[in-house]
Amino acid sequence: MATNDDLRAAGKEIQGRLWPATRTAPAGQFPAATLAPDFFDYVQQTAFGMIWTRPGLPTRDRSMITVAMLAALGHHEELRAHLAGALSVGLSRDELIEVLMQVAVYAGVPAAVGALRAAADVLAPPE
Amino acid sequence: MATNDDLRAAGKEIQGRLWPATRTAPAGQFPAATLAPDFFDYVQQTAFGMIWTRPGLPTRDRSMITVAMLAALGHHEELRAHLAGALSVGLSRDELIEVLMQVAVYAGVPAAVGALRAAADVLAPPE
Amino acid sequence: MATNDDLRAAGKEIQGRLWPATRTAPAGQFPAATLAPDFFDYVQQTAFGMIWTRPGLPTRDRSMITVAMLAALGHHEELRAHLAGALSVGLSRDELIEVLMQVAVYAGVPAAVGALRAAADVLAPPE
Amino acid sequence: MATNDDLRAAGKEIQGRLWPATRTAPAGQFPAATLAPDFFDYVQQTAFGMIWTRPGLPTRDRSMITVAMLAALGHHEELRAHLAGALSVGLSRDELIEVLMQVAVYAGVPAAVGALRAAADVLAPPE
Amino acid sequence: MATNDDLRAAGKEIQGRLWPATRTAPAGQFPAATLAPDFFDYVQQTAFGMIWTRPGLPTRDRSMITVAMLAALGHHEELRAHLAGALSVGLSRDELIEVLMQVAVYAGVPAAVGALRAAADVLAPPE
Amino acid sequence: MATNDDLRAAGKEIQGRLWPATRTAPAGQFPAATLAPDFFDYVQQTAFGMIWTRPGLPTRDRSMITVAMLAALGHHEELRAHLAGALSVGLSRDELIEVLMQVAVYAGVPAAVGALRAAADVLAPPE
Numbered sequence: 001m002a003t004n005d006d007l008r009a010a011g012k013e014i015q016g017r018l019w020p021a022t023r024t025a026p027a028g029q030f031p032a033a034t035l036a037p038d039f040f041d042y043v044q045q046t047a048f049g050m051i052w053t054r055p056g057l058p059t060r061d062r063s064m065i066t067v068a069m070l071a072a073l074g075h076h077e078e079l080r081a082h083l084a085g086a087l088s089v090g091l092s093r094d095e096l097i098e099v100l101m102q103v104a105v106y107a108g109v110p111a112a113v114g115a116l117r118a119a120a121d122v123l124a125p126p127e
Numbered sequence: 128m129a130t131n132d133d134l135r136a137a138g139k140e141i142q143g144r145l146w147p148a149t150r151t152a153p154a155g156q157f158p159a160a161t162l163a164p165d166f167f168d169y170v171q172q173t174a175f176g177m178i179w180t181r182p183g184l185p186t187r188d189r190s191m192i193t194v195a196m197l198a199a200l201g202h203h204e205e206l207r208a209h210l211a212g213a214l215s216v217g218l219s220r221d222e223l224i225e226v227l228m229q230v231a232v233y234a235g236v237p238a239a240v241g242a243l244r245a246a247a248d249v250l251a252p253p254e
Numbered sequence: 255m256a257t258n259d260d261l262r263a264a265g266k267e268i269q270g271r272l273w274p275a276t277r278t279a280p281a282g283q284f285p286a287a288t289l290a291p292d293f294f295d296y297v298q299q300t301a302f303g304m305i306w307t308r309p310g311l312p313t314r315d316r317s318m319i320t321v322a323m324l325a326a327l328g329h330h331e332e333l334r335a336h337l338a339g340a341l342s343v344g345l346s347r348d349e350l351i352e353v354l355m356q357v358a359v360y361a362g363v364p365a366a367v368g369a370l371r372a373a374a375d376v377l378a379p380p381e
Numbered sequence: 382m383a384t385n386d387d388l389r390a391a392g393k394e395i396q397g398r399l400w401p402a403t404r405t406a407p408a409g410q411f412p413a414a415t416l417a418p419d420f421f422d423y424v425q426q427t428a429f430g431m432i433w434t435r436p437g438l439p440t441r442d443r444s445m446i447t448v449a450m451l452a453a454l455g456h457h458e459e460l461r462a463h464l465a466g467a468l469s470v471g472l473s474r475d476e477l478i479e480v481l482m483q484v485a486v487y488a489g490v491p492a493a494v495g496a497l498r499a500a501a502d503v504l505a506p507p508e
Numbered sequence: 509m510a511t512n513d514d515l516r517a518a519g520k521e522i523q524g525r526l527w528p529a530t531r532t533a534p535a536g537q538f539p540a541a542t543l544a545p546d547f548f549d550y551v552q553q554t555a556f557g558m559i560w561t562r563p564g565l566p567t568r569d570r571s572m573i574t575v576a577m578l579a580a581l582g583h584h585e586e587l588r589a590h591l592a593g594a595l596s597v598g599l600s601r602d603e604l605i606e607v608l609m610q611v612a613v614y615a616g617v618p619a620a621v622g623a624l625r626a627a628a629d630v631l632a633p634p635e
Numbered sequence: 636m637a638t639n640d641d642l643r644a645a646g647k648e649i650q651g652r653l654w655p656a657t658r659t660a661p662a663g664q665f666p667a668a669t670l671a672p673d674f675f676d677y678v679q680q681t682a683f684g685m686i687w688t689r690p691g692l693p694t695r696d697r698s699m700i701t702v703a704m705l706a707a708l709g710h711h712e713e714l715r716a717h718l719a720g721a722l723s724v725g726l727s728r729d730e731l732i733e734v735l736m737q738v739a740v741y742a743g744v745p746a747a748v749g750a751l752r753a754a755a756d757v758l759a760p761p762e
Binding site: 361 | 745
């Protein structure tokens with residue numbers, strides 16, 4: 001029997017794997033989080049604490065399908081965050097570019113172009 | 128029997144309730160309106176003059192569902208305008224945040240995050 | 255501190271207000287629920303137990319914006335269910351038709367036509 | 382200065398070109414129109430009476446872009462009606478198939494496949 | 509240097525892995541293919557022959573992200589076909605249900621419910 | 636029998652008609668192209684080399700429906716590029732504004748407003 005605090009801890013753990021900086025940073029320091037702290041608490045408990053933590057699919061796979069969906073739906077800010085997360089949980093730059101190319105087939109060329117444009121600096125090779 | 132001018136007047140009245148500054152400002156001073164003045168005249172007559180003015184649903188309710196749809200569909204510029212309008216016709220900051228949270232259930236978490244990000248300064252409490 | 259069972263109970267309560275038959279029916283007797291029972295348990299705890307139950311917006315308003323979003327996004331099966339729910343929580347047939355008309359402005363005429371087509375028997379006046 | 386009746390007449394004229402049967406059929410004999418007669422009156426006055434009648438773009442071109450948008454957005458019932466309308470205003474079966482193929486590039490292969498599936502009997506050559 | 513026939517052969521090979529029956533069936537026996545044979549030839553050469561065959565991402569991963577995108581975008585007929593394909597290339601029923609649950613987070617609960625409804629018989633365990 | 640190089644040449648030719656500067660500019664000098672050169676090669680061969688070049692629909696018509704779809708789907712960066720291309724292949728400023736006004740009917744007023752906003756400087760009359 002999980003409580004809200006159990007869900008928060010589970011969500012925070014997976015968020016920390018995707019975005020290691022969140023392990024130590026104080027949460028909720030951006031304007032949307034200041035506006036609606038309950039919402040981000042809800043997302044931590046549910047999306048991260050209840051779905052991402054399920055054992056039936058590896059985190060790497062969840063990350064990959066999340067990137068594909070965000071690109072297909074045109075959520076570019078979230079896409080950038082999840083591309084960074086994908087690199088943290090073990091997907092390679094080249095695999096993520098392949099994912100975004102496949103988006104062109106299923107959501108159209110402009111969706112893929114927009115995703116690649118949003119992704120360009122996140123996926124650029126380190127100099 | 129309404130004429131085009133009746134529809135324009137009705138549309139202008141409801142626009143003035145949503146955005147009081149339009150009551151005195153000269154209309155159509157932004158680039159899109161300069162480009163396509165007929166379009167904004169059409170919207171004033173139809174969307175505002177023929178739909179928003181219908182008596183079967185209070186303006187406050189029309190404003191609330193408009194905010195929800197704009198957030199769900201990702202039209203962030205229009206969302207910002209209609210959040211300001213919603214405050215003018217009597218919705219509270221807290222009610223509008225609840226609306227945007229419910230968007231997460233029906234259009235996905237990124238739609239709600241994007242909407243809250245777009246809304247942050249419009250809905251921020253006055254200092 | 256809520257537990258999973260608290261969330262389920264809260265979700266079941268609001269589901270019972272929207273769809274009174276669920277108060278006594280055995281849950282999960284449709285093919286999708288048989289396929290993915292964990293998913294419908296998740297929805298009951300989160301969408302219904304954690305969002306719909308929040309006090310900041312009346313159930314009638316949550317129902318109205320849900321109908322608008324489902325119509326705007328073209329989810330017709332869910333729209334039909336939520337139109338029935340909307341009637342249960344106090345929205346009138348005429349108010350719901352107004353909501354669907356306003357969808358035409360923000361999501362396009364075909365979205366509203368499709369919604370009205372899907373809604374026709376749910377909203378038809380009782381003979 | 383147009384009145385509502387002028388707009389209705391103009392809308393009915395263009396509807397009659399797209400769907401000749403509407404010239405003589407009694408209007409609004411389908412369930413959605415029975416449910417929301419004001420809505421279909423609104424569409425006749427605005428979409429048809431105010432937009433389709435504008436002189437700046439030929440009816441054939443308006444029909445072609447409408448088909449493309451309906452396919453891209455997945456409104457299949459409306460697509461079928463507008464494909465029939467497109468044939469009435471002078472587009473050929475082969476041109477319409479080209480339009481639907483181009484949809485694949487901009488809205489994705491599944492959007493085009495769905496549109497072609499919906500179109501199959503409307504665009505099938507007469508036996 | 510590939511020719512059109514090379515692309516067709518490469519596309520047919522990957523289609524055969526996803527849908528083994530296409531290895532022996534005569535192609536294009538459904539109404540949309542009869543209507544637009546060039547389109548399905550184009551898809552075979554490009555989507556399948558040029559994208560799915562790229563070595564940078566395993567077929568199983570391409571299948572998984574395709575399922576996620578089709579569910580997120582609401583293309584249910586294509587989703588059903590690609591769920592069957594996913595089972596053929598090695599994804600399990602349970603993994604695919606996890607994919608569809610994650611869709612709820614990023615595209616909304618109704619997108620996932622619709623996908624699970626469409627998937628129910630494809631993913632039902634064999635009796 | 637076309638080879639990849641034939642498709643590239645055909646694609647480059649139509650791209651040169653839409654965007655004359657690409658005839659002499661070195662290709663792929665923007666960040667997304669540097670990130671994923673294979674993707675833009677794929678688009679040149681397929682979208683441009685295999686679809687836009689088909690004889691069944693004039694380039695002007697393909698350009699017009701592309702503009703309509705990009706506006707309806709909210710791909711504003713691509714819309715701006717294709718509006719410039721549309722002017723190059725013979726559509727007039729006034730025709731393109733008519734196209735964007737018709738978008739309001741089928742994809743909603745905010746889609747058209749967003750498109751007009753994105754289009755404002757591309758379609759502004761030369762001073």
